[in-house]
Amino acid sequence: AQCGKNTEAADLFRQMRLKGIKPDVASWNALIAGHAQHGNGEAARQTFEQMQHEGFKPNTYSWNARIAGYVEHGEFQKAVELYGVMLQEGVQLDVSTYNAMIAGYSQHGSMDETLKLVKEMYRVGLKPDTSTWTAVLSGFARLGQKEEALRLCQEMEQSGIELNSTVWNAMIAGLTQNGHLLLAYDVFQHMQRSGPKPNAASWTALISGFAQNGHVATGLELMRQMKERGLVPDVATWTILVAGYAHEGSLESSLELFSQMQQEGIKPDVIAWTSLIGGYAKNGLLKEALNLIEKMQKEGVEP
């Protein structure tokens, strides 16, 4: 279900019942989560209905899975509605329910609502965890409210909340998305000195900041440093640089990097190919773009 093979999951579910094994709530939830995580909110809803017809009452996990699915796939309004129904029906909320909603509000830049929910968590006796704070922090950082973001970091440290790599990464990513490149770089260096070891996502967030703001060469240099520290750039890291060159019209460099990525054993996915092809298409080289699409398909990647 988590791999998006919902038909196969449903099949297994059927076989399970044919063999006389009764699915429990967790089995139903796995199906719901599979649909929800892959953007199929409607199928998730149907499964949710179906389980009720068969006498199972959805639990907090069932509701959370659907809400989180809507948030992750940009259907936040539906998440809000479902959350409303959940409240009406008196279903017990847990930290994950709040975290999903907080992530949604924060992603939409509604920081007032975000903080309101955090307060509410305390009021109902739930303790915000690292995920909660990461979501809040990420919102401030993306909005470019760096003072709030940095203050929140300090408060987290003082409250004894572990600043794991996702917290640092959220900060770095948010800042770079706002063009605060040097501050992001400062935070990154701070992380290297006194935080967890930067992982691929940390480096990639930083690299994207430079590459997407006209500093592709700096991005390349950072990737070199990343390798030097023993990390292997993955397809996301390479794609940023391929896209960076494609975007500035340096098609040869773009293609060269793309080939280098393949030589280093990274298999380009549809996003990597699209980044490369986009460069040709936007520069009016349609024939080359079409050829690349063909080549992509020959290598087993579907547009």
Next chain:
RNA sequence: CCCUUACGGUUU
């Protein structure tokens, strides 16, 4: 116990 929540790439 298994199922839900936070961080990076293309089209955005």
